[in-house]
Amino acid sequence: AQTVTQSQPEMSVQEAETVTLSCTYDTSESDYYLFWYKQPPSRQMILVIRQEAYKQQNATENRFSVNFQKAAKSFSLKISDSQLGDAAMYFCAYRSPNTGNQFYFGTGTSLTVIP
Amino acid sequence: DVKVTQSSRYLVKRTGEKVFLECVQDMDHENMFWYRQDPGLGLRLIYFSYDVKMKEKGDIPEGYSVSREKKERFSLILESASTNQTSMYLCASSIRYEQYFGPGTRLTVT
Numbered sequence: 001a002q003t004v005t006q007s008q009p010e011m012s013v014q015e016a017e018t019v020t021l022s023c024t025y026d027t028s029e030s031d032y033y034l035f036w037y038k039q040p041p042s043r044q045m046i047l048v049i050r051q052e053a054y055k056q057q058n059a060t061e062n063r064f065s066v067n068f069q070k071a072a073k074s075f076s077l078k079i080s081d082s083q084l085g086d087a088a089m090y091f092c093a094y095r096s097p098n099t100g101n102q103f104y105f106g107t108g109t110s111l112t113v114i115p
Numbered sequence: 116d117v118k119v120t121q122s123s124r125y126l127v128k129r130t131g132e133k134v135f136l137e138c139v140q141d142m143d144h145e146n147m148f149w150y151r152q153d154p155g156l157g158l159r160l161i162y163f164s165y166d167v168k169m170k171e172k173g174d175i176p177e178g179y180s181v182s183r184e185k186k187e188r189f190s191l192i193l194e195s196a197s198t199n200q201t202s203m204y205l206c207a208s209s210i211r212y213e214q215y216f217g218p219g220t221r222l223t224v225t
Contacts, residue, residue: 009155033212045205045216091157095212101146101165102173103214107157 002027004094006106013082014114020067021077021109023092034068035093035103036077040085048090051075079111087113118142119217121206127223134193136220138206145210147189149173149181152203152219161204164189196224 003026013019025034036048051059051068058066063083067076079086092106122137140147146165150158150173160173162181170181178200182190189208193200201224206217 006157035213037216044218045207047213047215050213093214097212101209102160102163103148103209105150105158107155 002029002094002096002104004092004104004106006092006109008109009107010110010112012112012114013079013086015082015084017082018078018080019082019111021079021090021092021111023075023077023106025073025075025092025094025104027073027094027096029096029098031097033095033097034066034075035095036064036066036075037091037093037105038086038088039091039108040088045091049077082113084113084115087111119206119208119215121204121217121220123220124218125221125223127225128193128196129225130197132193132196132224134196134222134224136191136193136204136206136222138189138191138208138217139187140189140208140215141187142208142210142215143186144208144215145186146208147183148207148209148214149179149189149191150205150207151175152205158205161191196222198224200224 032053034051039045063080089108094104119140148163149161164170164183180192204220207214
């Protein structure tokens with residue numbers, strides 16, 4: 001099974017600053033999808049951003065962007081101009097097209113935004 | 116918008132009870148999943164289903180079973196609840212390459 005590693009259990013950032021959350025994964029596949037999900041306290045998990053492995057261009061969604069390094073198997077999330085509403089647990093996830101739609105999740109990074 | 120609902124937000128059961136957790140999605144998704152979420156362990160897949168009456172074991176199926184009689188509904192069953200099954204349970208559905216999550220059920224087994 002593929003493994004996804006988030007080595008930062010907790011991170012903090014000052015409001016309006018930039019923070020980067022790290023994620024690495026292990027796979028022998030060449031085609032796959034990577035995701036960042038956000039889980040606010042006591043609220044539903046939602047998709048933040050998605051990256052297809054065949055695309056060289058890094059995905060961006062407003063203040064959220066990724067740094068996808070396929071050779072290094074690294075997929076970090078950058079949050080610019082951090083806001084109080086960004087405080088949440090963030091999960092990195094991997095999906096293979098070859099394993100029956102199964103998703104593999106990291107252990108999560110808890111982000112605190114300091115006013 | 117995709118909507119995934121779970122029957123309960125909070126549930127307290129006694130050891131040995133049979134527990135049913137229900138999940139319903141309204142977008143005709145083929146794939147549905149049950150995860151368990153524990154601090155420091157992330158999300159671990161219990162079971163998933165890619166069609167009605169079809170199921171596949173995930174990483175931690177022991178002590179659980181599932182049922183999918185209708186496309187929109189995926190049930191997780193704890194045949195005999197134990198205290199080590201106290202956890203947050205998340206249901207998800209997906210089509211193509213995105214998953215949509217329900218709000219979760221926090222189950223406490225005493």
